[in-house]
Amino acid sequence: MAKVDNVEIVGRVGANGRVVIPRDIRDLLNIEDGDFVRIVITEVIKVPKSAKTTKKRKKK
Incomplete structure (x- = not known):
């Protein structure tokens, strides 16, 4: 487990109660799929x- 100093973000709650962590924050903290x-x-x-x-779907 990596200890991280306080990082404050505002995340939007989406479908099924999921909270989005912006990509730049995920990259900065090395958060990967499957991490808790x-x-x-x-x-x-x-x-x-x-x-x-x-969210509007993009037309192909």
Whole structure:
């Protein structure tokens, strides 16, 4: 287990309750698929329903 000093990010909660860790943070901390991370929730920032966006599929 690698000890990391406090790193604060704001991640968006997606489908099935998954929280996205931005790629630059994953690269910086060498987080890879299958790794476990310890997350402490300190705040929930509500987004108005009118501001929420849905992921649009790219047309092929």
